Amino acid sequence: xxxxxxxxxxxxxxxxxxxxxxxxxxxxxxxxxxxxxxxxxxxxxxxxxxxxxxxxxxxxxxxxxxxxxxxxxxxxxxxxxxxxxxxxxxxxxxxxxxxxxxxxxxxxxxxxxxxxxxxxxxxxxxxxxxxxxxxxxxxxxxxxxxxxxxxxxx
Numbered sequence: 001x002x003x004x005x006x007x008x009x010x011x012x013x014x015x016x017x018x019x020x021x022x023x024x025x026x027x028x029x030x031x032x033x034x035x036x037x038x039x040x041x042x043x044x045x046x047x048x049x050x051x052x053x054x055x056x057x058x059x060x061x062x063x064x065x066x067x068x069x070x071x072x073x074x075x076x077x078x079x080x081x082x083x084x085x086x087x088x089x090x091x092x093x094x095x096x097x098x099x100x101x102x103x104x105x106x107x108x109x110x111x112x113x114x115x116x117x118x119x120x121x122x123x124x125x126x127x128x129x130x131x132x133x134x135x136x137x138x139x140x141x142x143x144x145x146x147x148x149x150x151x152x153x154x
Contacts, residue, residue, distance in 0.1 A: 012062075019058045026054030052107050052121050056129060066137040073130030076123050083119035 029051030030072040058103035063069065 015062050017107050021065055022058035026051045053125055057125055066134050069130050069133035072126055072136055076126035076130055080119055080123035083115045087115040
């Protein structure tokens with residue numbers, strides 16, 4: 001799939017408007033969640049989760065085939081393990097350089113936090129969305145194929 005094919009869906013004005021709306025809503029939800037706090041605060045945690053889901057749907061709302069969701073599912077599962085490993089490696093490296101290179105240690109700790117958030121917040125949702133989308137689209141196509149086969153027999 002080329003970049004032109006990926007961006008073709010956004011040439012449709014409705015898709016572009018919906019994507020931008022979902023991006024804005026996701027950003028706003030995450031901002032509000034961070035303002036009210038997400039540490040032991042259920043409304044803040046839920047707003048953060050809804051914001052992340054909104055950001056994910058901003059990029060995939062126009063998908064109509066099961067293969068795209070299958071790729072999302074596979075990449076998300078692999079990404080979960082990669083993010084966990086990178087988080088642990090970077091956190092360990094940050095502690096290793098804590099006394100000698102303060103700036104490098106802080107940079108590694110920031111990257112560690114980013115990978116942790118990706119592993120904890122983003123990957124589980126993309127796994128669920130990929131699995132649900134794959135199963136739903138696959139089921140719809142099987143029902144459609146059954147109807148076509150029944151109509152062709154008549």
